[in-house]
Structures are given as structure tokens and as C-alpha cells.
Amino acid sequence: MYTINKGSQVPDPERSTELLWGTRSRRGLDLDTIVRTAIGIADAEGLGAVSMRRVAEALGFTTMSLYRHVPGKAELLDLMRDAVMVPPDEPEEPGDWRSGVQAWARAGLALYQRHPWLIESSGSRTVPGPNIVAGFERALALVARTGLPPAQIVAVVTLIGGFVESAARQIVDVVAAQRESGLTHEEFWGARESLFEHLDRYPTLSWIYQQGGYDKPLDPFEFGLQRVLDGIDALIRDEKRDESACVVCGTPVEATGQGRPKQYCSRACQQKAYRARK
Numbered sequence: 001m002y003t004i005n006k007g008s009q010v011p012d013p014e015r016s017t018e019l020l021w022g023t024r025s026r027r028g029l030d031l032d033t034i035v036r037t038a039i040g041i042a043d044a045e046g047l048g049a050v051s052m053r054r055v056a057e058a059l060g061f062t063t064m065s066l067y068r069h070v071p072g073k074a075e076l077l078d079l080m081r082d083a084v085m086v087p088p089d090e091p092e093e094p095g096d097w098r099s100g101v102q103a104w105a106r107a108g109l110a111l112y113q114r115h116p117w118l119i120e121s122s123g124s125r126t127v128p129g130p131n132i133v134a135g136f137e138r139a140l141a142l143v144a145r146t147g148l149p150p151a152q153i154v155a156v157v158t159l160i161g162g163f164v165e166s167a168a169r170q171i172v173d174v175v176a177a178q179r180e181s182g183l184t185h186e187e188f189w190g191a192r193e194s195l196f197e198h199l200d201r202y203p204t205l206s207w208i209y210q211q212g213g214y215d216k217p218l219d220p221f222e223f224g225l226q227r228v229l230d231g232i233d234a235l236i237r238d239e240k241r242d243e244s245a246c247v248v249c250g251t252p253v254e255a256t257g258q259g260r261p262k263q264y265c266s267r268a269c270q271q272k273a274y275r276a277r278k
Contacts, residue, residue, distance in 0.1 A: 011074030020129035047117035082129030112168030
């Protein structure tokens with residue numbers, strides 16, 4: 001669920017790990033203050049505005065003062081990501097895996113909306129900090145309730161995380177375009193009459209438009225999230241069916257992991273079922 005940030009230097013992963021997981025000074029200029037200031041700049045002006053020099057100026061220190069605490073911008077980004085990814089408090093334990101995963105996914109989308117720069121700051125080799133790992137642990141624990149095997153638990157969390165990031169990217173792109181152009185999404189497309197004049201040659205698109213398919217569009221995030229979770233539900237049902245009981249005598253049937261799940265515990269029960277159908 002990471003994207004590669006081509007505009008920054010590659011961080012030293014060992015140094016990032018030390019900074020993310022180590023102890024921090026509380027006297028004078030400290031790492032937490034530097035990170036909070038950098039986050040404020042990124043939230044207000046975008047990731048491109050963040051530099052060691054800019055953060056130092058905002059704090060009233062020299063750039064060299066920052067380098068005593070963090071080696072450079074790449075490591076600073078690692079720290080910024082982890083600082084904003086504090087897992088939300090869970091006052092009540094959700095009753096089932098699906099409601100818990102829904103809450104986790106919605107919280108992830110809200111996080112990207114609060115900090116749009118997260119979309120462009122990550123990479124496939126980003127070193128995670130304690131907050132990021134805690135959020136991952138939370139998601140794994142929720143999906144583990146399904147009873148799926150470990151590899152599928154990881155795959156499900158990765159799938160949902162990727163969906164959330166993709167949905168967030170679309171939202172962030174719309175907001176960025178609105179900020180740069182001064183036009184809302186609706187205003188921009190509402191002014192595209194010259195384009196719409198060419199679309200009546202497409203019969204399915206025209207029919208959907210005439211039937212009001214665009215009048216009340218569905219929330220793409222909620223619609224997509226529910227369909228992803230429906231698919232996971234189907235996977236869980238398939239896994240449980242693989243561990244089903246004999247349809248004749250009720251004896252547990254061990255899953256083989258190959259082909260269709262067995263319905264009978266023995267040849268005798270299979271023949272009994274065949275005779276019953278006759």
C-alpha cells in the first residue's frame with residue numbers, strides 16, 4: 001500500500017529504525033518538535049514545501065541544528081509518517097470482524113484526508129515505526145477473527161489497505177485540482193458542454209444517463225469497501241465449507257486442499273446418499 005516518492009533521497013533504513021524506535025531528548029530543540037513542525041508545513045502547503053532549511057527557519061534555528069537530530073529529509077519523512085499514524089482509540093471492541101475492519105478502513109481514509117501528503121511520501125521499502133506497526137497489528141487481529149489461515153490474513157489486510165489508499169488518492173487528487181484551479185469538481189465538469197455533445201454516440205452511456213444513473217451517484221469508497229468485504233465473506237464461507245461435515249452422518253470431513261470439498265466421510269456414506277437419490 002505504499003507509493004514510491006521519487007522526489008526525495010533514499011533514507012538510511014538503519015538510521016530511520018534508530019530514530020523511529022529510539023529514545024529522544026527533551027531539552028531545547030528535540031526531534032518531536034522538529035517532526036511536529038514539518039507535519040504542520042506539509043499539511044498546510046504540501047510535501048514539496050518541506051525541507052530541512054524550511055523547518056529550521058520555522059523553528060528559529062539553523063539548518064545544522066536540525067542535522068544534529070535527524071540526518072536529512074528522507075529520515076524526517078519516515079518520522080512524520082509514523083507520528084500521524086497514531087492508531088485511534090477503540091472504546092468498544094467491535095462485535096465482529098467486518099464492523100471492526102470497516103472502522104479501520106474508514107479511519108485510514110480520514111487520515112489520508114487530514115494529511116494528503118501521506119499519499120506521495122511512502123515507498124515499498126519505507127521503514128515502519130511503532131505507530132504504523134500498531135495499526136497493522138490492529139488490522140491483523142481483526143481479520144484473524146475470521147479463522148482464515150495466516151497467509152490469507154496478511155493478504156486480506158494488504159488488499160483492504162491498498163483499496164483505502166487507492167480511494168484516498170482519488171479524493172486527494174480532486175482536492176488538489178480544486179485548490180489549483182479554483183473550480184470545484186462539479187463546476188469543472190458542469191462546464192464541459194463541448195465534450196458532452198460527442199457522447200450521444202455511446203448507447204450504453206447515454207442510456208445510463210437518461211435513466212438517472214448519474215443523478216445520485218453512490219459513495220465510491222463505501223460502495224467499494226462493502227464489495228471488497230463481501231468478497232472476503234465469500235472466502236471465509238469457502239474456507240468453512242472445506243471443513244464441513246459429512247452430509248449423510250455428520251462426521252467431520254477433513255479438507256484435502258485439492259479440488260472440490262468432500263461431502264462424504266467414507267465410500268459407504270457416498271453410496272448411501274446415491275441410493276437415497278435413486
